Amino acid sequence: MPSTSSAPSAPPSAASSYEPRWLDEEEMAAWRSFVTASNLLNRRLERQLKEDSGLSHTQYEILVHLSAAPAGSLRMTELADRLVTSKSGLTYQVTQLEKMGLVGRRSCPSDVRGVFAELTEQGDEMLREAAPGHVALVRELLIDVLTREQLAVLADGLGQVSARLRLDDAL
């Protein structure tokens, strides 16, 4: 049996024009583990949240971001940006959360077009209820598996990656 893990960006034996800089073994390992860890983690968190609180990871994150914002409310576009989601996707989810009574919509005084998504009392309760289990799992599966140094590198490195991507997207 050949190596267990497959190539993330397999270097097909030949390329018609210019030969790109393929990923070497280390780079490949980094990329692969990033993608895999991300997928596995999402899968687990999704399951845990759904079972314990009836929320999807997306919905949970919406509550978190609102909770962390001043007055527990954010403009739709701003929220979509922070969540890294499409505006239409957010519209859908906020509607769902509204039906559940966890979030409300409020129109913006200074801009008729604007809409604030706002955490309701119930939404706040739900978050308080769901957070412990979620945090515990994140800790068990990621945080506590890594050393303090590894965490620092993660924060720094991926922080820069994110910053770079945000800039690109802004263009």
Next chain:
Amino acid sequence: MPSTSSAPSAPPSAASSYEPRWLDEEEMAAWRSFVTASNLLNRRLERQLKEDSGLSHTQYEILVHLSAAPAGSLRMTELADRLVTSKSGLTYQVTQLEKMGLVGRRSCPSDVRGVFAELTEQGDEMLREAAPGHVALVRELLIDVLTREQLAVLADGLGQVSARLRLDDAL
């Protein structure tokens, strides 16, 4: 203006029963940057692949994994495991790829129930065509942004995280 980034797992001021170990600032930063980088990266790669090759990231990854496997073929379940996807999701995507002529299905000799997904000649060509652009972007957005040491930490740390998750899932 409060801190730009919101809490990943906000510590609501009070918890009814036991107080869990919330994430401190560093842990939070690591978790946040991981989630954000992952989302932003997926978004970009998805767009690039779709525009340049007409493939979704999922479809691209299927081709990659098949290409890396002996005889360019894998059992459905095994492939789903490596991709970290549901079996039904894989069934759907393999059907799509089959319609495009990039992948074929072959029944397994030793197990009547088994099905091999197999890379076609066309699929191989498509991969060779799509890979350079994809790799270039992964390099630009992630690999080349990080130092060699950071990459090593990523590979090690997240590799362990993945291994742990795989074990748990196996239960």
Next chain:
DNA sequence: ACACCTTCGTTCGAATTTGAACAATAGGAG
């Protein structure tokens, strides 16, 4: 005031994803 370009949030249709249910088969214990 007027055109012009941007931004806002929603709607729409199409594509994708998932878990549960299913029929068929494999594999092991007795």
Next chain:
DNA sequence: CTCCTATTGTTCAAATTCGAACGAAGGTGT
């Protein structure tokens, strides 16, 4: 061999996702 349980891949309905198109306002320069 026979019963029982686990596995395989698919089907199905439901939920979610996205991008493009929209109508409605903002903001700017003239």
